[in-house]
Amino acid sequence: MADLEIEFAGMRMKNPIAAAAGAITSTPYTIQRCIEAGAGAVIVKSVGLDELTQLLPRPGNWFCDRIGDRGSLMHCYAGILPLENALEYISTVKPVAEREDTRLIGSFFYIGPWTGLPPFETVSPPSEVTLREMALQMEEAGAEAIEVVCTCGLSCSAGETASFVDEAIPAVFKALDGHLRVPFWLKLGFNHDVFWRGYLETMRGLGAAAMHTYSDFRVTFLDIETARPPLTVPFGYGRWLRGLCNYAIFLSANDTGLQIISSGGIWNWRDAVERIMCGATIAALESPVQYRGYRIFEEILGGLTRFMQRKGYERVPDMVGLAVPHIDNMEELVVQFMTGAVPPQTLHTVLDEDKCNGCGKCASCIYGAVTMDNGKPLIDLELCERCGACITICPVEALAIVAAG
Ligand SMILES: Cc1cc2nc3c(=O)[nH]c(=O)nc-3n(C[C@H](O)[C@H](O)[C@H](O)COP(=O)(O)O)c2cc1C
Ligand code: SF4
Ligand code: SF4
Structure with a gap:
């Protein structure tokens, strides 16, 4: 029998499939559904200093589905969760999470720089002291780890975001390192391998043990009838992100010693196995759950178990990073090309x-x-x-x- 249990940043998880922060983790109902569907961990919707809750339908977001790029946009933009709500949600679902042996992870936004345009002019990263105090309250409410997301395509350009992240990484470490009983890690969006290598270097210097990676690459789609992007956000979702996120994981896992959660374009168990083989310890999902429903967790866990049994992998760590030596390997590439x-x-x-x-x-x-x-x-x-x-x-x-x- 394949053993799905893993250890991540000192935390035991019954399996390596997690619900990533977003609409699917933004109410007690949705969090509970993820737990009951079998997720090994649920990362609760991110908390910020300022409430910016928008659960409104945005017709522009249906555009990509209509033209066949299914899943390229999120259904709704769920904004920022106030701290009180997150604390209440965690306390409410804690008994269910304990019963199902699912880890509950608190999440914070520490993002910028913002455009300065309304409604973003007031949205700013918390001070180090505030972030620490909020994280301590989250821990008190029952969060078993803290994730801090430092990139968001809704803020400024990739270059500006990168300079912000260079300062944000040490600031988050200063705020949390040595102050929490539970582990913490940063969530960063891959936007360019040069910036990315810089982030990894900084985190290594600070002794980081883990991180969450997703894609913050800027993309565009056009509605040719209006010659305008229908997107309300400058980044995308969908299975097409798979290759990009796999590569970000490879860069992050290769020689860094970091344990990694990866989200972005994981739509079935094969994608999850692929991500794990590229170096992720945890494969996390958000928008595929919006499109396929909570049963996607069960489907992925079933497929993963059957695959491990068929291939004789006894434990998930046997697969983590298996492909890393073969990715971007120029010697193998030349041999393959020639033969x-x-x-x-x-x-x-x-x-x-x-x-x-x-x-x-x-x-x-x-x-x-x-x-x-x-x-x-x-x-x-x-x-x-x-x-x-x-x-x-x-x-x-x-x-x-x-x-x-
Ligand atoms: C509606 C929606 C809301 C999201 N909100 C957050 C958030 O609050 N905090 C965060 O770290 N990531 C947020 N994300 C990003 C997801 O956690 C995830 O990293 C990203 O969607 C890539 O995974 P996917 O391809 O499985 O959707 C959100 C994504 C969506 C679609
Ligand atoms: S081989 Fe396939 S594609 Fe070609 S005619 Fe037959 S059914 Fe159609
Ligand atoms: S070249 Fe041969 S394999 Fe390619 S489409 Fe034509 S018949 Fe099929």
């Missing part, structure tokens, strides 16, 4: 006539290798480059590339 290709004659593109429904989609082959004959495709192996495009296009999996002979 990865095979002569086309050693492969055949074949049709399963019983499965084929004659739709003709595969006849879009750009090499002219497919012609339709009596409602069935004929493949000319002289012209076929074995690119595999038709296999991807075929709606009924009637095509395959197999070894010749």
Whole structure:
């Protein structure tokens, strides 16, 4: 039986799948649903100095779903949670969390610089003393760890955010290090590998043991009818973030000694395994839960368990960072590049006539290798480059590339 238990920053967790701070952790009801769905930890919606609660529908946010970039935007912008609410929520759900053996993690915003435009002109990072006092109250209410998020695409440009973070990291350490009974760590958004290496260096210098990474890359989508971005935020969500977040984890795990929580684009158990193999100890989710419902936790945990059993991984740490030596490995890349290709004659593109429904989609082959004959495709192996495009296009999996002979 695969053992899903992990240890993170000195804290035991029954499994490595967490609910990341956001709409899904912004009320006692939603927190409880995450707990009951099996999350190993729930990071409660972030607290800030100023209330900026906006749970209003924003029609612009539905745009990407309409044009097929499903999940690229969050359903709603849940703003900032006042401290009193977070304390009350944690106390309320604590008995359920204890019963289900789920860790409750408190979260704070320590972000800037802000645009100076309303309504953000008053929103500012707390002073070190205030942050410490708030974290102590959170600990008192039952939080078993504290996360402090220092980046937010809603503030200024990537460069300005990076200079802010350079100052924020030591400030948060000064506020919390040695003052709490529970562990704390920073949550930072990946926005550029140069900035990122700088953050990691600073954290290493301060003796950080853990961090949470997500993506703060600025992106845009356009509504071409209006020639304007429909986004109300300059960053995105969705499974397409996967590669970016995997790479951020690789950079963070490679030679830093940090334990990492990673969120961003984890939509199924395979994505979670991939993230763990890139170096994350905890895979966390927010927007996929909004799209798929709380059952996504059970689905991921089930898939993860079955995968570990099939592959013979007894414990999650056996998989953490397994891929790190092979990512950005130029020696392996050159060998793969030189030997990865095979002569086309050693492969055949074949049709399963019983499965084929004659739709003709595969006849879009750009090499002219497919012609339709009596409602069935004929493949000319002289012209076929074995690119595999038709296999991807075929709606009924009637095509395959197999070894010749
Ligand atoms: C509606 C919404 C609200 C969020 N609020 C917070 C927050 O208060 N604090 C925080 O650290 N991250 C917040 N996030 C970011 C998520 O915790 C997470 O890092 C990010 O969405 C990437 O994960 P995902 O691809 O699984 O959504 C929020 C995300 C969404 C979609
Ligand atoms: S494998 Fe590529 S080249 Fe060959 S038939 Fe399919 S689409 Fe055409
Ligand atoms: S796309 Fe698939 S189902 Fe359609 S004609 Fe080609 S092989 Fe047949």
